[in-house]
Amino acid sequence: MSTIDETLLNEARKAQKNAYAPYSNFHVGAALVTDEGKIYSGCNVENTSYGLTICAERNAIFKMIADSGKHTISRILIIGDTDEFLPPCGACRQVIVEFSDENTVITMCNRSGQMKHHLMKEVLPFAFFLGN
Numbered sequence: 091m092s093t094i095d096e097t098l099l100n101e102a103r104k105a106q107k108n109a110y111a112p113y114s115n116f117h118v119g120a121a122l123v124t125d126e127g128k129i130y131s132g133c134n135v136e137n138t139s140y141g142l143t144i145c146a147e148r149n150a151i152f153k154m155i156a157d158s159g160k161h162t163i164s165r166i167l168i169i170g171d172t173d174e175f176l177p178p179c180g181a182c183r184q185v186i187v188e189f190s191d192e193n194t195v196i197t198m199c200n201r202s203g204q205m206k207h208h209l210m211k212e213v214l215p216f217a218f219f220l221g222n
């Protein structure tokens with residue numbers, strides 16, 4: 091495991107502990123590193139009006155924007171309490187791709203912290219962008 095992946099895993103696990111998920115009881119953590127080397131983490135935050143729930147990945151990305159504006163995500167790591175390597179949901183893929191380039195890496199983890207790495211363009215091929 092590279093140093094950056096170890097750091098992202100630790101940060102995602104810290105955030106995962108803060109997940110507010112009383113409805114699904116599924117606690118998710120995410121952590122990303124920007125092109126400038128800054129790290130942001132997030133957890134899922136659920137709501138009694140279920141559709142208002144925000145995923146861990148988007149929480150981390152919106153923190154990045156609020157703190158330092160638009161940046162390219164170099165890597166983003168996701169972890170949940172699963173044996174499988176947890177993939178980002180479809181909505182989060184569309185938000186991740188907004189701040190990705192061709193080298194952006196998605197790291198899916200299982201609960202033991204084992205990792206699978208994929209390029210964003212593999213995770214969301216044929217991504218939608220507004221033509222102009």
Ligand code: THU
Nearest residue numbers: 114116118134145146177178179
């Ligand atoms: N969740 C995430 O945080 N990220 C994903 O990519 C998948 C789903 C959260 C949303 C909800 O709080 C819980 O997991 C169950 O869907």
